[in-house]
Amino acid sequence: xxxxxxxxVPSTAQSExxxxxxxxxxxxxxxxxxxxxxGVSLSVMPREVFGIVGESGSGKTLLTRTLLGLQDDAYVAAxxxxxxxxxxxxxxxxxxxxxLLGHSIGFxxxxxxSSLNPSMKIGKxxxxxxxxxKGWPMGAEKTREAAIRLMGEVGIPEPAxxxxxYPDQFSGGMRQRIVxxxxxxxxxxxxxxxxxxxxxxxxxxxxxxxxxxxxxRSHGLAVILISHNLELLRQSVGRIAVLYGGQLHTIVDAGDxxxxxxxxxxxxxxACIPTREKELADIRSIPGEPVGAGFGLTGCAFSxxxxxxxxxxxxxxxPLNERLAPRFSACILGRGA
Amino acid sequence: MSVFAKLWSYPKTNIERVALxxxxxxxxxxxxxxxxxxxxxxxxAFRSKLHAPSLEHWLGTDGxxxxxxxxxxxxxxxxxxxxxxxxxxxxxxxxAIGIFSAFxxxxxxxxxxxxxxxxxxxxxxxxxxxxxxALGASLSAAIWALIFSWWPNYARLSRMVTSDILSQKFIAxxxxxxxxxxRKVFHYVIPNALDVLVVQVALDVSAVMLAIxxxxxIGVGAQIPAPEWGAMIADGRxxxxxxxxxxxxxxxxxxxxxxxxxxxGDMLRRELDPTSRRR
Amino acid sequence: MAETPLPMVExxxxxxxxxxxxxIQNRSFALRxxxxxxxxxEVVGILGESGSGKSTVANIVTCLTGYDGGTxxxxxxxxxxxxxxxxxxFKSDVQIVxxxxxxxxxxxxxxxxxxxxxxxxxxxxxxxxxxxxxxxLLLEEVGIPASxxxxxxxxxxxxxxxxxxxARAIAVEPxxxxxxxxxxxxxxxxxxxxxELFVRMIRERALTxxxxxxxxNVVRLICDRVYVMNQGAVVExxxxxxxxxxxxxxxxxxxxxxxx
Numbered sequence: 001x002x003x004x005x006x007x008x009v010p011s012t013a014q015s016e017x018x019x020x021x022x023x024x025x026x027x028x029x030x031x032x033x034x035x036x037x038x039g040v041s042l043s044v045m046p047r048e049v050f051g052i053v054g055e056s057g058s059g060k061t062l063l064t065r066t067l068l069g070l071q072d073d074a075y076v077a078a079x080x081x082x083x084x085x086x087x088x089x090x091x092x093x094x095x096x097x098x099x100l101l102g103h104s105i106g107f108x109x110x111x112x113x114s115s116l117n118p119s120m121k122i123g124k125x126x127x128x129x130x131x132x133x134k135g136w137p138m139g140a141e142k143t144r145e146a147a148i149r150l151m152g153e154v155g156i157p158e159p160a161x162x163x164x165x166y167p168d169q170f171s172g173g174m175r176q177r178i179v180x181x182x183x184x185x186x187x188x189x190x191x192x193x194x195x196x197x198x199x200x201x202x203x204x205x206x207x208x209x210x211x212x213x214x215x216x217r218s219h220g221l222a223v224i225l226i227s228h229n230l231e232l233l234r235q236s237v238g239r240i241a242v243l244y245g246g247q248l249h250t251i252v253d254a255g256d257x258x259x260x261x262x263x264x265x266x267x268x269x270x271a272c273i274p275t276r277e278k279e280l281a282d283i284r285s286i287p288g289e290p291v292g293a294g295f296g297l298t299g300c301a302f303s304x305x306x307x308x309x310x311x312x313x314x315x316x317x318x319p320l321n322e323r324l325a326p327r328f329s330a331c332i333l334g335r336g337a
Numbered sequence: 338m339s340v341f342a343k344l345w346s347y348p349k350t351n352i353e354r355v356a357l358x359x360x361x362x363x364x365x366x367x368x369x370x371x372x373x374x375x376x377x378x379x380x381x382a383f384r385s386k387l388h389a390p391s392l393e394h395w396l397g398t399d400g401x402x403x404x405x406x407x408x409x410x411x412x413x414x415x416x417x418x419x420x421x422x423x424x425x426x427x428x429x430x431x432x433a434i435g436i437f438s439a440f441x442x443x444x445x446x447x448x449x450x451x452x453x454x455x456x457x458x459x460x461x462x463x464x465x466x467x468x469x470x471a472l473g474a475s476l477s478a479a480i481w482a483l484i485f486s487w488w489p490n491y492a493r494l495s496r497m498v499t500s501d502i503l504s505q506k507f508i509a510x511x512x513x514x515x516x517x518x519x520r521k522v523f524h525y526v527i528p529n530a531l532d533v534l535v536v537q538v539a540l541d542v543s544a545v546m547l548a549i550x551x552x553x554x555i556g557v558g559a560q561i562p563a564p565e566w567g568a569m570i571a572d573g574r575x576x577x578x579x580x581x582x583x584x585x586x587x588x589x590x591x592x593x594x595x596x597x598x599x600x601x602g603d604m605l606r607r608e609l610d611p612t613s614r615r616r
Numbered sequence: 617m618a619e620t621p622l623p624m625v626e627x628x629x630x631x632x633x634x635x636x637x638x639x640i641q642n643r644s645f646a647l648r649x650x651x652x653x654x655x656x657x658e659v660v661g662i663l664g665e666s667g668s669g670k671s672t673v674a675n676i677v678t679c680l681t682g683y684d685g686g687t688x689x690x691x692x693x694x695x696x697x698x699x700x701x702x703x704x705x706f707k708s709d710v711q712i713v714x715x716x717x718x719x720x721x722x723x724x725x726x727x728x729x730x731x732x733x734x735x736x737x738x739x740x741x742x743x744x745x746x747x748x749x750x751x752x753l754l755l756e757e758v759g760i761p762a763s764x765x766x767x768x769x770x771x772x773x774x775x776x777x778x779x780x781x782x783a784r785a786i787a788v789e790p791x792x793x794x795x796x797x798x799x800x801x802x803x804x805x806x807x808x809x810x811x812e813l814f815v816r817m818i819r820e821r822a823l824t825x826x827x828x829x830x831x832x833n834v835v836r837l838i839c840d841r842v843y844v845m846n847q848g849a850v851v852e853x854x855x856x857x858x859x860x861x862x863x864x865x866x867x868x869x870x871x872x873x874x875x876x
Contacts, residue, residue: 206873276875
């Protein structure tokens, strides 16, 4: 196992236990018990920057929000989740997960415009988060100092002034930094960022992503970065979990994408993206429409569009072996393994 | 037939199913009522006055010996057709003004909408009373009064819906093609506004009907002996002690019609809502 | 190709202050005197972030919105001098494909009817059967089976709706097609499909294309020339590959650095 560890996992991690360990998790909707996401096994090491990629409808947001206890209309239907050496009990899962969200896990949602309270000064929103995480004994002046320091760290200019301003006085990028500061206020071990830059301009996007990566390096923060942009993840993270149609299809090293044979969907998805290096001839679309989560096939969700698909792909369940390996391919034909 | 199949797929609770059946039954009775009524609704027969419900007179007879069931069936047509007349005219006038206002925009739009606002300020019943006293009390006076006071609701609603539609991308795409205004109105705005209007009309059926019956009840609408439901209650008032059925029948008819149209209106609002239909 | 003496589109010092129009909420942004020239047969990219004014350019070029200063000459003629009839004829020369495929089709018209409407307005020589036949051909051309023509927009996916919007736009056989961020609200794998459709149309149809996008890589791949816009002004222009590999302007350089 040691020689297969991804480059982004620090070498000391070899002896460490994973920070987050998800085994065969499935997510179902409460109404109708429809399974939307199934067979998700992955582990994130301490200090690792981990990516999850998927098109819209792949179930990446539903999976993340349900695992964090934030999705009211869905529940964890199967599997186990272990964070920082402790199982999150399946009884009362959402409440336990939300408790973790208060102090060990930070969450940055997609929309910087709606995730802040518009009628509360941003300083108050950050100090409130600090209080929630650390309790009251800190004292008002100290909390204020901590908040201003944190705002400075996430790159908000003149934090002492910004402390008394309202969210609508800031641009999208700045608001996302404020959300980021709130997520960091509890000094979490893991930061989960769901499409944190989708609503932002290219230049701002790059800055926010780099801010997250810097924080990971300087504070040993593990990060799960969720995006539809495979190229962004390829350049930013160590390993990438690829979701499609509510199934986890592969976990690959970012460096292997575009250079080695990987899982057919990861390969096909990468072929769709115009990158800096590509020419027009390098871009190949995937025929057909994406299959949404909860599609109800028994076999591989991608088999309807896969260039390598054979009849067995539609019926045989995805192989589950070695699901906890740092990288794997759930392709039954053994491609990209 | 597929219209009915589609309609029948809307109700989600038993109350809604009952309401939908009632609405369809009431509409049917309003159409065929006068043909199946066993007696002449106006024929006075003092010898058989105040008969309790029996096999001959299912709902009994009133203080002048008229058959209550026959009056109720004729009244269904009278009340509902008056309601429909009010709504058709009100929708036509209101929508014409609202759509025009939204298309023209600017100062004209502002002026028209302020005018409707002022108009809306008059309480409709008071306005209707004034109207009835000017024109003389009759069903047509009540209808005129309601038309007069009800159109601003539809002007506002259609103005709002239209400007909402006009701000959408497919209108920009129509502009890029050079689609002329009349085509925009009939192919873009009206079809897309229809859902909202249908719902409002369904909800307003009960309101207008109650208003007509109410006006008749207080004596400024249909006049006794016309078999209008509100007038029937007014007429039966004095017999409540020894002829409870005279008031109960039209009262129950008004109640059931109003409630079932309301339930169906709410149901349509839910089912025709484009955001819920998208799935 | 660009040797034709008269350019298709010539914007000279066109400016626009914040529009105050009631019904068009295009998030339009002001323009500060821009010059843009588009030659016949060219594929010209207009690259910029949101708020740069690039969509305002799209709306001005298609005459969906007016402008305050400068001149817009279309095939050598100032559009301000167009008669009513010329204005209508202009609509069959210039067409637009919008970003949002969910909003750009009339939800209450079948997709065939949407395509046929283009023909009804601008191909008066065709009868109903002829329009229907043409519409089906156009749908097939963009990859929608003609048998699906009787369906309504909400029964299609975003990518399919974008194809239908393209069929409706090219139905009038425009000389100039303005594409306002046609890919950005689509899924990654669908973006590539629509990109391939554009590449095929550029090859097969004698189309002049204005491709408005924030995606540096797409513009580099399909455009001959590019205008880079920032805050309502053109900051750099030139052959797409030169500009996007050797930017001279500081903003362009920053943008290129940021792109993944």
